[in-house]
Amino acid sequence: MKSLISEENREWYRQHFSVVFSDFYLFEELLGLKNSDLDAQAKKYLKQLQLDHKVKVENGQLSTTSLSQGQRKRLALLTAYLEDRPIYLFDEWAADQDPVFKEIFYTQLLPELRSRGKTVLVISHDDHYFHLANRIIKLDYGQIEYDKT
Template sequence: MADAIGALFVRDLKVSSNRGRILLSAPKLDIAAGAAVGIKGPSGAGKSTLLFALAGLQQNCTGAIKWGSVDLTAANQTAKAKFRRDHLGIVFQDFLLFDELGPLENGAIQSLFRPKTARAGLRTAASATLKQLGVSRDTGDVTTYSGGERQRISVARALAHDPAILLADEPTANLDRDAADALATDLVSQAKGKGRTLIVVSHDQSVLDQMDRVITVKDGVVA
């Protein structure tokens, strides 16, 4: 459907610095709901800036960033936060886990900030995803887990609320080759299995090869 929340419509997007310098320009970008899309380009080209703009986390944006009928550039900060809470999961390069917590507690961390009625469901969903990803749900803290396992825990955290959109910023950068390949497969599987839109920033050609489509960002311009 044209108004599906996972369908992306970008027009005349410009991201500026606080001094007015254009950091990123995306004249036109359309992504169908449920597509798996990679974003590639040299370091410093603006790939992460684009991803953060799509998440409503980038300041000084003009133009249109529409997920379905929701225009994030026109939304206030409260509305953007609500959109991320309801529809968006994000996987970061550096895991961003709480080392003193176990995998399930990290995977279900959102339950601490949700109404009591939603907490059990988030823990159940996180537990199920950890199982699918082959991560032990033991109660020990996550410092004993490998890099690949820690990143899988961050994926479970991003998916606990069953988002329609999954964004990932260099998710395999800190992993060895085998772990990186496995994680890329897991990301695509978790997205395709639920019809989620997946957008991944990566320098890793093995990750990009698993995408339906790859977008290039060069010198701050989305090709």
């Protein structure tokens, strides 16, 4: 049964999404996360995101956010991972990544999210990786040019 989004269920609906926008904001504290094992999980993800040599986490606090733009975006991804929501949206996430980590994002991180049953939406111009998508919707000036599964 479909249910429409209304004022009564809007917040519930929003809580299904983890989003990293291209113009993200990064907090030094991992806010709003209710996980008793937060630091341990964050350390695991920092290693996976190749940031464990630059950033430490203690009591939900990041040791630094003074990093390159690509590394800061990885910290934003860390927060999205820790939220552990069913739907992930990445808006040009890989644009600031070096070629090596861009490859890791598309070939390891996104498939891992999908294998955990997550819905993953990626807004990207990285046509080199389009073949990895389950579905491609191409927009041209806000109009759907094609929709291919």
